Amino acid sequence: MRRSRIAVFLSSFLLAAGAALTGASAAQGAEAAATGYVALGDSYSSGVGAGSYIGSSGDCKRSTNAYPSLWAAANSPSSFNFTACSGARTDEVLAGQLTPLSASTGLVSISVGGNDAGFADIMTTCVLQSDSSCISRINTARTYVTATLPGKLDSVYSAIRSKAPSAQVVVLGYPRFYLLGQSCLGLSETKRKAINDASDLLNTTIAKRAADHGFTFGDVRSTFTGHEICSGSSWLHSVNWLNVGESYHPTAAGQSGGYLPVLNNAA
Template sequence: MRHRLLAALVAVPLLLAGAPAQASAADPGGYAALGDSYAAGVAAGGYDTASGDCHRSTRSYPALWAAAHHPAGFVNATCNGATVDDVRRDQLPRVPADAAVVTLTVGGNDLGFADGVVACLQPITTDSRCDRALDETERRLREELPARLTTLYGEVRSAAPAARVVVTGYPHLLHTGTVCTIGTDPRRVRFNALTDRLDELIEQQAGKQGFEFADVRPAFAGHGVCSGGSQEWITRFVLTHLWESFHPTARGQSDGYLPAVAAALA
């Protein structure tokens, strides 16, 4: 969720506890991390200034896994706002052919989830606007993303033929069943339902290549926006850094994403 979220929020009024992964007995071979802002660690802080607008964080799950397991090499190609095509064009060429581990988080930007956030979760909006945005998300999920993921996953396997590949899903961003200023409860329910459909598609397509799927939804349960205070592992609207809005916090990375990925690689 990057450029369109930023542009849309500027144009309208205000409108992720588990134990850390344990190091393996032997250092694994090289590790390459691919994906979008959820893999880069946007909103977790501790950004590597050399990564520029990609906003790669030292608190992201790839950085945390690498620090715990000491791979022979670590290539972090993740980038804020990345789509499937961005991963194919800009990130895959950086994967060593002899990589032993590859992780990947991508797909949300292809569906226009940022547009859904703007249309459904800001205070000044309408149900019809929200429905139009999520209808378009559903269309892309049904008609466009399956083929894109099939192509990408095949290219990942070709780029790193011997690697263990873990593909992650996305958490429910929103807690439901509560009174909250972030969207109505029916909108939050529909938003989460679309996340479920996206995760199901990612798992199915990854399985066809023999990749492992890391489901982060159980760890994030009860920690979405509107769960309340310190329980929230997803940021709300971050007015000073709009690109951080609706992303996992440092705890969401360490206690949500990292355990799921570590378990998939165990």
């Protein structure tokens, strides 16, 4: 009788252990499969300003010098889908960039929010108009970033998590544009400071929403320090009259030296 009980106990124990091991193995297998990389976002992720644009990307201007391309080349993910697009706002990311996301996606990177806040119009206003007009346009953007952008980011981040439940998601921010206190042609110090302060607010807002979704925020302000416009070693284009669309975007050096190390540290 006692032997029978022992046998039953051992049999139950082995079955339970086997089930646990099978479950662990399946979980490990799923984790191992989640190794694809999907790069989402706007022009700062597509690589506008970095040259070497991929012909098939058209107006999205995806660059082989952009940080997603550089990371994929160095790390050989099981798959690489590069859907970031110049000019993209949160709505465009939701509507047209998320298709490659799946349970096998292990890494997602994204920069988005600047276009929602009116980045291009801000810079145009500040370049062409007075200090007061520049500050007024920036203040309008600040109100949008505080009141409306968080909900827009929540929608994007929730959709990413829903479609890629196993992915590590890295949300990249934006650099400060100007090194202040320098003798530098172009915008007044008043405009430069207001633009930098607005960029800080945008980064703070994005970082908070990213953290609340369990995502990693990649702050590029530190890597761009010393390489802002007016620094003498800028990794950002100033006004480019020959190719206006590249104005105020990272150069190839900004992508490799400013963005890529931040993704490397976070991924």
